[in-house]
Amino acid sequence: MKRKITLKQIAKELDVSISTVSKSLKDSPEISEDTKLKIQAFARMYNYKPNNIALSLKNRKTKTIGIIIPEIVHHFFATVISGIEQVANENGYNVIICLSDESFDKEVINMEMLANGSIDGFIMSLSKETQLKADYHHITEAINQGMPVVMFDRVTNDILCDKVIIDDKKAAYDAVQDLIDKGMKKIALVSTVDYVSVGKLRTDGYEKALLDNDIPFNKNLIIKVEDMDHCGEAIEKLLLDRAIDAVFAVNELFAVIAIKAAHKMGLNVPEDLSVVAFTDGIISQFSTPTITTVSQDGIKMGRKAAAMLIDRLQKEEAEEEHEEHEEHYRTEVIETHLIKRDSTK
């Protein structure tokens, strides 16, 4: 149980100064070969490694990225983390992850926690509650303190920063258009409540596709799921009442519930009902039938977000207080495409 060795201890042991040890380990020409070799050997023997915390304090940077997301038991978010981690690793960064649990307060607490020197920059996706309250003071504050922020997926126009998103509206439009092309006319939408930005955008895309094809936009064909438990019932009711021929769901969970509801009523998918979902995850790949989805490449999204953040950090470092902060923020759009599987004809 020997604690990690420090420069000071090596110095004392070898009867030289701390600076001599430090310089020797960096192979500085200031130090004689003899001394260097002796110190290096000693350090290697005791497996000396510089203390990260001390380095962070000295360099005023931690080489750590803070990630704040609503939840982690969620295929999409897990893939994004995976993407972030890849790029972070490639560039010598670590990631520290905080979960907001869809709570505004936790999001704020976590951000303030990390903002006090623990990290060099944020990558985040807004919690539902934050989007509902539209209170972004914690983010503004972080940015004002010079902490770069990259938002992904659930973003807001109220904050100026780098963002990486998918074109939710267009993707939804394309998915619905595909249904229409196949002859569907009565297309139901199963969505979340409106304050979640992506839900709103996907609804917009759905509506536009209908209108562009001269299909009346019928509010009765839209289910806004507030609470998971009644989702199935609502869909069954719609199937019963309206004789719809397709369902467009904003996530795969809603889609699989729709399929189960259809089965329960003796309808076959895709023969009697086509189903398309947003977010290509595990469920879509393994449900029966497999579900046609809009791909939403989390890995790519995460990689892009991390690349943007690290790019900014490095630029910052290069400028080094030149104060020429070119406040030019970018919004990257990740391509999506429709993955055709067995839930559509």
Place this chain on the structure above:
Amino acid sequence: MKRKITLKQIAKELDVSISTVSKSLKDSPEISEDTKLKIQAFARMYNYKPNNIALSLKNRKTKTIGIIIPEIVHHFFATVISGIEQVANENGYNVIICLSDESFDKEVINMEMLANGSIDGFIMSLSKETQLKADYHHITEAINQGMPVVMFDRVTNDILCDKVIIDDKKAAYDAVQDLIDKGMKKIALVSTVDYVSVGKLRTDGYEKALLDNDIPFNKNLIIKVEDMDHCGEAIEKLLLDRAIDAVFAVNELFAVIAIKAAHKMGLNVPEDLSVVAFTDGIISQFSTPTITTVSQDGIKMGRKAAAMLIDRLQKEEAEEEHEEHEEHYRTEVIETHLIKRDSTK
């Protein structure tokens, strides 16, 4: 773009010493009320928060837990993280996550990285490659340096430390026994290669259940999946050759593949073939039919692991170099139970 304010800046601004500022903010009785109020007001105005890195350096502890897992795009591991994060948060800890990607080298690099002062302790699950090589020097080293380690799920007897696992053998035994109770005799096992500890244990449980019921243990009914792509074929072959009546899969992915294979051959689940799987995840809940599984409560596992680690950290802090390190390590076993769904009769 004002950088975060420091004690030094406040001191200079108010023309007092740094210590006076620090003590005032801690409401020390050493300082007069007047001065304290003035300083506190000023600090609040500038939203002063102590720098975490400086605190970490001073206190020799970071209030951060390092997590090393093979991958994150995996329901089970995601739930474990979620559990860890809950308890960590409740106790004022942050979590920093590294992915080994099932690679030994990455596991080593990540551990060494974090061990240099970045964290107070580890929670980890071994990568496949590490288990294959059975090389645990990096873990021993961390422990020798006084860094507490808690291992979960994929553990090894070669390392002495706190562990939290499920009783893989017993859980497998129970699952197979349940099949036997229902009249199954020809039960196939779809497993991973043996060096993954849990795969081995689950196989043992399967074997014991058979033998205890006087059912011959037939190696030909076992499929060791090396490579995902041929998994389906192997199962189909078995279904064709052997007329098996049940499949016990060590994870839900193998189970769903078995079900698909069965369907493809015109067999119905559960009428013609029962399927039970380990690891209760998303797939089991949403596949058709839903799959009977052995629950493996990741949240609980994560919570337990975090609790054990934090407990040890606090004990360490209390002892404070009393050197009375009671090296008594515990292994906690998380309860499992069979969740009966539609893939079994």
Place this chain on the structure above:
DNA sequence: TTTCAACACGAAAACGTTTGCGCGACCCTT
């Protein structure tokens, strides 16, 4: 022998905290 460069190393500041201790100023007691 004096002078100066080169060499090898150490002292100290800095990053941002916390905290034990010392010290001056004041007031009260005798």
Place this chain on the structure above:
DNA sequence: AAGGGTCGCGCAAACGTTTTCGTGTTGAAA
């Protein structure tokens, strides 16, 4: 008026680094 006590504050060390700027010793050139 001298002694003692209290109050209010600052100094400095410590955590573990890196790096700039000395500084003492040596050897060679003048």
